Structures are given as structure tokens and as C-alpha cells.
Amino acid sequence: MIGKINTTSVEKLKPGERIADKEVRGFLARRLDSGAISYAYRYRVKGTNEQRLISLGIHGTITAEQARTFAKKRAGEVADGKDPKGEREESRTQAKLEKLTEANTVGAILDKFEARYSSKLRSGDQIKSSFERHVRPRIGAKSIYDLKRRDVVEMLDAIEDGSGAVMADRVLAHVRKAFNWWMVQDEEFKSPIVRGMARTKPKELARKRILADDEIRDIWSALDLMTEPACYPAYVRTLLLTMTRRNEAADIHASEIDGDVWVIPASRYKNKQDHAIPLSTAAKALLPEGKAFLFSTTGGKKAFSGFSKAKAELDRLIAKARKAAGKPAMPRWTLHDLRRTGRTLMARAGIPEDHAERAMGHTIQGVRGTYDRFAYLEEKRRAFDALASTVALILDPPADNVVTIGARR
Known part of the structure; x- marks a missing residue:
């Protein structure tokens, strides 16, 4: 039916009935089967015979007069040759595409x-x-x-x-x-x-660098001068005396120490197997007391991780000392070079290759690696003790018997 759309007229509508406003052409109100009253605007797209219906809102969330205002606005857009529903759908589609693209x-x-x-x-x-x-x-x-x-x-x-x-x-x-x-x-x-x-x-x-004896001494001397981070000197020395990798030593936890044996759990070891390290007296002395992370700048709450800054300070101290002694600058070295150096020192100390490889945590290949599950704990203990003794001899060599790594035996 045709009439004036207002609150009274729309609330009298029965389900399925509609009313077309007699003042604003195309302005409609309809009671849905659910009982809700919907406002809409019907128009013809300019230059076509296509009719479109655009929703204006639900009675109760907007009033009849507000719906009339929206209808007049849509009528004005149509008079200007616009397509309100088409532009709205295009805008929504574009927004959806932009959201999809962004995601x-x-x-x-x-x-x-x-x-x-x-x-x-x-x-x-x-x-x-x-x-x-x-x-x-x-x-x-x-x-x-x-x-x-x-x-x-x-x-x-x-x-x-x-x-x-x-x-x-x-x-x-x-x-x-x-x-x-x-x-x-x-x-x-x-x-x-x-x-x-x-x-x-x-x-x-692949790096092949190993540290010469005088370089080891220079590192040890520079570490004596470092005060921050406090755990760093012991940490670096532990790397050499245990031949461990950077994070393996940094993450050492008190729960991994059993007497004088440090067991790095498989969950954080490279070959995914537990690695037992019998600690030499020198290595054991480096480990601080604690119930959590032993090398830490947060009282054991977190493991030490400030590698770059601490290494840069160590290199600065080494460079300063070598310059003062009239020695050439120390070639670039990394913490991992300590692991390679330790392995070389074990060979220099006469440790059998198999025992040295096991001390490093390397997997023995072939049948022996598959079936030989003997722990070799005592053999590894002798290997690490020999490494500690060799390092001690390098740090305090006999005056007439200074030997550098790589020299003929």
C-alpha cells in the first residue's frame, strides 16, 4: 500500500505487508516474517532498466524519520547519476580484498x-x-x-x-x-x-683457525682485566677447557652437574645425544655456585647471552695489550676457535684420536659407533685432564721451553 511512512503506520504492518512512502518515491517499509520492520530504498540504475533495493536499517535501531532522511540522501545520489548500492558493494569488496591482501x-x-x-x-x-x-x-x-x-x-x-x-x-x-x-x-x-x-x-x-700459545696467554691476560659481565672470563675459559660450543656452555644449569661430571642433555646438544664431560679440576673451579643458570647476568634467572658486546670488549683489551707490547694485531678469532684449539691441544698431549673425538662429543661413525655404547668416561677424564695440564703449561711455560701449537714435536 501507499501512504506516509511514520512510526504509527509501520507499527500497524502485519508480517509480509509493506508500505511505499507517498512523499519520497522509492522509500519503503516492510514487516518481515520475523516481526522486524525493515526500511529500504528502491531505485532504477541510470541508463538501465535494472532496479535495486538498498537497505536503510531496522525499525528500533533507527526511527522512521531517520530512515526517511537516509532515503532522501539516496534519492539525491541517484538523481546525480550514482548507484548507491553498487558503490557500497564495490567499497566492501575492495575493503575485503585489502584486508585479505594485508593478511x-x-x-x-x-x-x-x-x-x-x-x-x-x-x-x-x-x-x-x-x-x-x-x-x-x-x-x-x-x-x-x-x-x-x-x-x-x-x-x-x-x-x-x-x-x-x-x-x-x-x-x-x-x-x-x-x-x-x-x-x-x-x-x-x-x-x-x-x-x-x-x-x-x-x-x-669452514674455519681452520687455532690459537697459538701466545694468543691463548693474551686472551687469559685480557680476561683478568674484564669486570663486566662478571661471568664472562670464567665462561670463555670454560669453552676451552671443556671444548664446548658457545650456547652449550652459556646455558649450563646447576641441575646438569653431578659431582665432577657435567652432562649436557640431548635436548640441547647438536647430535641429539647426552654428552658427559668429566670436569678437570681447573674446569670445575671455573663454575660458580648456584641452583640455576651458572653463567648469568641476572642472578641465575636467565643464561648469559650478551656474546657480541662482551667479545668486542675482550678484543679491545687484547688489541691494547698487544700494541703496548709492540706485537702485531691479533688476527680475527671466534669463540668457536677455542673448541678447535682444545682438540688440537689434546692431540699435542698425546690423547688417542678416538678418545679426543668422544671428548668433543663427536659421533663415532660406522659399526663401532652403532654397537660400542661404552661410556669411555675414564678415557674422557684423562683427555680433559691432559687438556687442562697443557693449557696450564702454556699459561706458565718453562723459560727455556716455550712451544707453540703447530711447532714440530
């Missing part, structure tokens, strides 16, 4: 990877930092579905030019892991990373 950008995927996976890793902060500095600024805004190999290659080119090939490969490894993780979640996504994108070869990166 599938590289940056969004990295966010999910960090939250669900990498944040649980000890290296999580390093991964996040590499994403922030090298990945997000270059490809973070791109849709993962539009990402091409060329985008990844150009990113790696820029990283290599600015930070070196090694850094480019580290970032590549992190991004590859994130993309592989996302491929498990999204069957539509295929990672653009392929073999051959790395900038270095593992063999080229």
Missing part, C-alpha cells in the same frame, strides 16, 4: 612465524632482528602470492652489498624456514626460494 603480505606471514615458531627458539631474537633489518623493509609489503624469485634475489643482493655474503645467507636461511613453515599452513602458497640462491659455499666458510 597475506610477507610481513604478516613473518609475524605469524615469529609468534608461533621462532619466538620459542633461543635464536628467536636474532631471527626477528634479521627480519626487521633486512626483510621487511624490502619485501615485507608484498603479497606472498605475488612474490617472485627475482624479489628474493634482489633482496639478497642488497644484503650482500651492505652486510656481506655471510649475512645474506643467514637471512636466506631464516626466510626459507619461515616460507617452508607457511607452506604447511597454506596449500596455495609455494615458496619462491630455490637451490642456488646462497652466496657462499659451506666448504669456503
Whole structure:
């Protein structure tokens, strides 16, 4: 029926009935089967015979007069040649697409990877930092579905030019892991990373550096001068005397020590097997007392992790001392070189190769490695004691018998 749409007239409508406003052409009110009253505006798209109905709202959430105002506004838009419903649908579609695109950008995927996976890793902060500095600024805004190999290659080119090939490969490894993780979640996504994108070869990166006797002495002397972090001198010396890797020693916990044996659990050892280290007297003396993390700057609550800053300070002290002594600058060295040096010192002390390899925690290959489960604890104890004795001799050598690593025996 036709009449004036107002509160009284619409509330008299029965389910299925409607009223067309006699003043604003196309303005309608209808009572639905549910009992609700819906306001709408019907119009013809300019230049066509197509009619469209656009909702104005539900009675109760808006009044009849408010609905009339909305209808007049839509009527004005139609008079100007616009298509209110079509434009609204297009706007909603565009917003949906933008939201979808935003959710599938590289940056969004990295966010999910960090939250669900990498944040649980000890290296999580390093991964996040590499994403922030090298990945997000270059490809973070791109849709993962539009990402091409060329985008990844150009990113790696820029990283290599600015930070070196090694850094480019580290970032590549992190991004590859994130993309592989996302491929498990999204069957539509295929990672653009392929073999051959790395900038270095593992063999080229393999280090062979071992520390000479005078370098060991210089490191020990410089450590005596370090006051912050307080745990660092003992930590570095422990690396050499136990031939452990950086994080293996940094994460040492009081619960892993049983008398004079330190057992690194399989959960945090590289070969995924428990590794028992009989501690020499010198190594045992380095470990601080405590019931939690032994090397810590937070009273044992967290394991020591400030490697870069502490190493830089140690290198500064070494450089200063060598310059004052008229010695050349010490060639670049890393904490992992201590592990390689310890293995060399064991050989120098006459420790059998098998025993030295077991002391390092290396897996013995072949049949012997499969069936020989003897712990070799006493053999390893002699090996670590011999290492400690050799280091002590290097630090305080006989005046007429200073021998450097690599010298003929």
C-alpha cells in the first residue's frame, strides 16, 4: 500500500505487508516474517532498466524519520547519476580484498612465524632482528602470492652489498624456514626460494683457525682485566677447557652437574645425544655456585647471552695489550676457535684420536659407533685432564721451553 511512512503506520504492518512512502518515491517499509520492520530504498540504475533495493536499517535501531532522511540522501545520489548500492558493494569488496591482501603480505606471514615458531627458539631474537633489518623493509609489503624469485634475489643482493655474503645467507636461511613453515599452513602458497640462491659455499666458510700459545696467554691476560659481565672470563675459559660450543656452555644449569661430571642433555646438544664431560679440576673451579643458570647476568634467572658486546670488549683489551707490547694485531678469532684449539691441544698431549673425538662429543661413525655404547668416561677424564695440564703449561711455560701449537714435536 501507499501512504506516509511514520512510526504509527509501520507499527500497524502485519508480517509480509509493506508500505511505499507517498512523499519520497522509492522509500519503503516492510514487516518481515520475523516481526522486524525493515526500511529500504528502491531505485532504477541510470541508463538501465535494472532496479535495486538498498537497505536503510531496522525499525528500533533507527526511527522512521531517520530512515526517511537516509532515503532522501539516496534519492539525491541517484538523481546525480550514482548507484548507491553498487558503490557500497564495490567499497566492501575492495575493503575485503585489502584486508585479505594485508593478511597475506610477507610481513604478516613473518609475524605469524615469529609468534608461533621462532619466538620459542633461543635464536628467536636474532631471527626477528634479521627480519626487521633486512626483510621487511624490502619485501615485507608484498603479497606472498605475488612474490617472485627475482624479489628474493634482489633482496639478497642488497644484503650482500651492505652486510656481506655471510649475512645474506643467514637471512636466506631464516626466510626459507619461515616460507617452508607457511607452506604447511597454506596449500596455495609455494615458496619462491630455490637451490642456488646462497652466496657462499659451506666448504669456503669452514674455519681452520687455532690459537697459538701466545694468543691463548693474551686472551687469559685480557680476561683478568674484564669486570663486566662478571661471568664472562670464567665462561670463555670454560669453552676451552671443556671444548664446548658457545650456547652449550652459556646455558649450563646447576641441575646438569653431578659431582665432577657435567652432562649436557640431548635436548640441547647438536647430535641429539647426552654428552658427559668429566670436569678437570681447573674446569670445575671455573663454575660458580648456584641452583640455576651458572653463567648469568641476572642472578641465575636467565643464561648469559650478551656474546657480541662482551667479545668486542675482550678484543679491545687484547688489541691494547698487544700494541703496548709492540706485537702485531691479533688476527680475527671466534669463540668457536677455542673448541678447535682444545682438540688440537689434546692431540699435542698425546690423547688417542678416538678418545679426543668422544671428548668433543663427536659421533663415532660406522659399526663401532652403532654397537660400542661404552661410556669411555675414564678415557674422557684423562683427555680433559691432559687438556687442562697443557693449557696450564702454556699459561706458565718453562723459560727455556716455550712451544707453540703447530711447532714440530
